[in-house]
Amino acid sequence: MSVLKVAGARKSFDKTQALGGVSLELGAGELLGLLGPNGAGKTTLVRAIAGRVRLDGGTIELFGREITAATNGARAGLGVVPQEIALYPLLTARENLSVWGRLHGVTPGDLAPRITRALDWTALGDRADEPIKRFSGGMKRRLNIACGILHEPRVLLLDEPTVGVDPQSRERIYDMLAELRERGVSLLLTTHQLEEAEAHCQRIVVIDHGKVAAAGTLAELVEATVGAERRVTLTLDRAPDRPLPGFEAGESGVVVRAHVRDVAAEMPGLLGVVRDAGCKVTDVEVRSPSLQSVFIHLTGRELRE
Amino acid sequence: MIPTLLRIAFTTLRRDRVVQMSVFLLPIVFFTIFAAIFRSQTRGVTAGVRAAVVDEDHSEASRRIVAALAEEKGLRVRTAARPEGAPRGAAEVPLDRARALALVKAGDVPVAIVIPAGFGAGFGAFESRAAPIELLSDSSDPVAPQVVSGLLQRIGMTAAPDLFEKLGFSLFERYGGPMTGQQREAMRRWTSSLTDTAPAGPGRAPGRRSAAGDSLSASIVPVRIVDVLGDQKRNPVVALTAAGIAVMFLLFSASSAGGALLDEVESGTLERLLTSRAGMGTILAGKWLYVTLLGVFQVTVMFVWGMAVFQLDLMHHLPGFFIMTFFTAAAAAGFGLVLATLCRTRQQLGGVSTILILSQSAVGGSMFPRFIMSEGLRAIGRFTTFNANALDGYEKVFWREAPLTDLWPQVLVLAILTVVFLAIARALARRWEST
Numbered sequence: 167m168s169v170l171k172v173a174g175a176r177k178s179f180d181k182t183q184a185l186g187g188v189s190l191e192l193g194a195g196e197l198l199g200l201l202g203p204n205g206a207g208k209t210t211l212v213r214a215i216a217g218r219v220r221l222d223g224g225t226i227e228l229f230g231r232e233i234t235a236a237t238n239g240a241r242a243g244l245g246v247v248p249q250e251i252a253l254y255p256l257l258t259a260r261e262n263l264s265v266w267g268r269l270h271g272v273t274p275g276d277l278a279p280r281i282t283r284a285l286d287w288t289a290l291g292d293r294a295d296e297p298i299k300r301f302s303g304g305m306k307r308r309l310n311i312a313c314g315i316l317h318e319p320r321v322l323l324l325d326e327p328t329v330g331v332d333p334q335s336r337e338r339i340y341d342m343l344a345e346l347r348e349r350g351v352s353l354l355l356t357t358h359q360l361e362e363a364e365a366h367c368q369r370i371v372v373i374d375h376g377k378v379a380a381a382g383t384l385a386e387l388v389e390a391t392v393g394a395e396r397r398v399t400l401t402l403d404r405a406p407d408r409p410l411p412g413f414e415a416g417e418s419g420v421v422v423r424a425h426v427r428d429v430a431a432e433m434p435g436l437l438g439v440v441r442d443a444g445c446k447v448t449d450v451e452v453r454s455p456s457l458q459s460v461f462i463h464l465t466g467r468e469l470r471e
Numbered sequence: 472m473i474p475t476l477l478r479i480a481f482t483t484l485r486r487d488r489v490v491q492m493s494v495f496l497l498p499i500v501f502f503t504i505f506a507a508i509f510r511s512q513t514r515g516v517t518a519g520v521r522a523a524v525v526d527e528d529h530s531e532a533s534r535r536i537v538a539a540l541a542e543e544k545g546l547r548v549r550t551a552a553r554p555e556g557a558p559r560g561a562a563e564v565p566l567d568r569a570r571a572l573a574l575v576k577a578g579d580v581p582v583a584i585v586i587p588a589g590f591g592a593g594f595g596a597f598e599s600r601a602a603p604i605e606l607l608s609d610s611s612d613p614v615a616p617q618v619v620s621g622l623l624q625r626i627g628m629t630a631a632p633d634l635f636e637k638l639g640f641s642l643f644e645r646y647g648g649p650m651t652g653q654q655r656e657a658m659r660r661w662t663s664s665l666t667d668t669a670p671a672g673p674g675r676a677p678g679r680r681s682a683a684g685d686s687l688s689a690s691i692v693p694v695r696i697v698d699v700l701g702d703q704k705r706n707p708v709v710a711l712t713a714a715g716i717a718v719m720f721l722l723f724s725a726s727s728a729g730g731a732l733l734d735e736v737e738s739g740t741l742e743r744l745l746t747s748r749a750g751m752g753t754i755l756a757g758k759w760l761y762v763t764l765l766g767v768f769q770v771t772v773m774f775v776w777g778m779a780v781f782q783l784d785l786m787h788h789l790p791g792f793f794i795m796t797f798f799t800a801a802a803a804a805g806f807g808l809v810l811a812t813l814c815r816t817r818q819q820l821g822g823v824s825t826i827l828i829l830s831q832s833a834v835g836g837s838m839f840p841r842f843i844m845s846e847g848l849r850a851i852g853r854f855t856t857f858n859a860n861a862l863d864g865y866e867k868v869f870w871r872e873a874p875l876t877d878l879w880p881q882v883l884v885l886a887i888l889t890v891v892f893l894a895i896a897r898a899l900a901r902r903w904e905s906t
C-alpha cells in the first residue's frame with residue numbers, strides 16, 4: 167500500500183520545464199531512492215510534496231488524501247530534511263531540537279523525552295549543550311535529520327542527506343534511516359551517491375529532464391537497461407599470441423574481458439580458451455552491472471551544468 | 472601584475488551595484504542634504520525665526536518696534552492667536568504674555584518677544600531704568616533668542632531715530648543748559664526730517680546702523696532672555712541628543728536584525744520554517760516583535776546610561792518615554808523588515824539601508840537640530856522621515872513635559888507607519904512563499 171502517490175506532476179518556471187509529468191509511489195516502510203542528474207527535477211518534486219511548490223498539473227496524495235501547496239494541516243505526518251544544514255548555528259543541539267520540535271507542533275510535554283531519544287539516535291548526547299557551529303559536517307547532518315523527525319512523521323523526505331560527509335558519518339546516517347524504516351517510517355531520498363542508493367534503497371526512480379526515466383528495483387533497472395550480463399575480467403601471465411575467441415582485449419595485453427549471463431555454466435569454457443592459447447590465469451574478476459552503468463545508460467554522459 | 476589586480480578590482484566594481492551606490496550615490500545624497508541645510512543658514516532668510524510678539528506698553532516706541540519686527544525678513548512674527556483651548560476655526564485675538572508663553576511651551580514658536588509696560592518711557596535713555604524687552608525662549612533652540620536680540624538692537628536704532636534724537640537733546644538740556652530758540656527750531660526741522668524719511672524697520676543706511684548697533688548694542692534696547700523651559704531641568708538637552716542618536720541607531724539595528732531574514736533564506740532555515748506549522752505571516756510577526764523588543768531594550772539602555780552619566784532625568788518621564796520608545800521601535804522594526812524583504816542579499820541590504828537611514832537621520836533631525844533647517848526642509852523631514860516624528864515625541868516628553876495625551880499625533884503617525892511597513896514587508900515576502 168502506498169503512503170505517498172505522485173501522479174503526472176508538472177511544473178514550469180518561466181519557460182523552463184522542471185517537472186514534465188512525474189509519477190511515483192512510495193510504499194509503507196519503504197526507502198525509495200530518487201536519482202537524477204543536476205537539474206533533473208528532484209528537488210522541485212520534493213518541494214512540491216512538501217508544499218513549497220505549486221504544481222501546474224498532476225496530483226499528490228499523502229495517506230490517500232490529495233494535498234496541494236494551499237492545503238493546511240494535511241502534512242502533519244510528513245517530515246522534510248532539506249539539503250542545506252538548516253539549523254541555527256548559535257543554538258546548541260538540544261536547543262535546535264527543541265525549537266524545531268515546537269515549530270512542528272510537538273507539545274511541551276512530549277518534547278523532552280523526544281529530544282533525549284533524538285540525541286541518543288544521532289550519537290550527539292555528549293555534545294548536546296554545545297553550539298552547533300563547532301560541530302563537524304557529519305554531526306550537523308545527523309542533527310539536521312533529527313530535527314526533521316521530532317514530530318514523528320510517517321513519511322520523511324530527505325534531500326541529499328549525506329552530501330559532504332565522510333564515509334563513517336554516511337554509514338551512521340544510513341543506520342539511522344534503517345532504524346526509522348524499522349519503526350515503519352517511509353523514506354523518499356534524493357542522492358547523487360549511486361553506490362549508497364544501490365546499497366540501501368529498496369526501489370529506485372531515475373528522473374531526467376523532469377520525467378521518470380526508469381523505476382524499479384536495481385535488478386529490474388539493470389534488466390531493463392544494460393542487461394543482466396556479468397563482466398568477467400581475466401589477467402593472464404603473458405599476452406596471448408592471437409586474439410582469444412569470446413574475449414575482448416583489455417588496456418594492456420595481459421588483460422582480457424568477456425560477458426556472461428550464467429557465470430557457473432560459462433566460466434569453464436572461457437578458462438578452456440585461455441588454456442588452449444598456452445596462457446595461465448593469474449587473476450579473475452566477475453562484476454555484475456552497477457547502478458552507475460544503469461544511470462549513465464539512462465541519462466547519458468553529457469554534462470548538465 | 473598590478474594591471475591584473477586593477478582589472479579584477481574594476482571589473483568587480485562595475486558589477487557590484489551596492490558598492491557603486493556607496494561610493495557615488497551616498498556622498499551625493501549627503502552633500503545635497505547638508506548643502507540644503509546650510510545654504511538656508513547662510514542666506515539667513517529662509518530659516519526665518521518664528522516669534523510671538525506681545526506689546527504690553529502701547530507706547531509710540533513699542534508700536535514702532537512691533538511694526539519693524541513685522542517687516543523684518545529674518546523673522547516670522549505672530550501678534551495674534553486663537554485663545555487657548557478654542558476650536559480650530561475660532562477667531563484670533565491679540566497675544567498677551569500668558570498666551571505667548573503657552574505658544575513657546577507648546578513649541579509653536581521658539582521665542583516670544585514681550586515689550587513690557589514702561590518700556591517706551593525709558594526708550595533711548597541708555598540708562599538702566601529702562602524696562603527691558605523680555606525674550607521668553609525655548610532653549611532647545613538656542614539660536615532664536617540670540618537672533619531676535621540682535622535684530623532688536625538694529626530695529627531700536629532704525630525704527631525710532633527721532634525718539635532717540637528728542638531724548639538725547641532733552642538730556643543735553645538737562646545737563647548742559649537750555650537751548651536757544653534758533654537752536655530749538657533747527658532741532659524741530661531735523662527731527663521732522665528724520666520722521667518723514669525714516670520708515671520703521673530695517674532697510675536704511677546700513678553702514679550707520681551697523682556702526683551704531685555695534686557700539687551701543689548693550690544699551691539701545693535692553694533685552695532680558697528668559698528660559699521658560701530649560702531653567703528647572705537637569706541637563707535636558709542630553710535627552711534630546713540621546714533621542715536623536717537612539718532613533719538613528721534604532722534604524723540601523725532594526726535593519727540589521729531584519730536582515731536575519733536574509734540569513735535564514737541563505738542558510739535554508741526559512742525554507743524549513745515554511746515547511747513547519749509557521750506560515751510567512753507568523754514568521755514576519757515573530758521577527759517584527761523581536762526587533763521591536765530589541766529596539767525598546769536598546770533605547771532604554773541608552774537612556775539609562777544617559778541617566779547614570781549625564782544626569783538625564785529619565786525617572787520622571789518614564790510613561791512618556793516608554794510610549795514613545797515602543798511606537799518608535801515598532802515603526803523602526805517595520806522599516807527594517809521592509810528593507811530586508813526588499814533586498815536580495817545581506818550586502819545589498821547593507822548598502823541600501825546605509826543610504827536610506829543616514830539620509831532620513833540627516834533630514835529627520837538625528838544628526839543636527841531641526842531648528843537650523845529651513846521650514847521647507849523641516850516639512851520634508853516631518854512628512855518623509857519617521858525620525859522627525861519620533862524626535863518631536865521625545866521632545867514633548869523630556870523638554871516640554873507635555874501630558875501623555877499630547878503625544879497622540881506622533882503616536883498615530885508612528886502606528887500608521889508601522890502598519891504600512893508591515894503590509895509592504897508582507898507583500899514583498901510573497902516571493903519566498905510557494906512558487
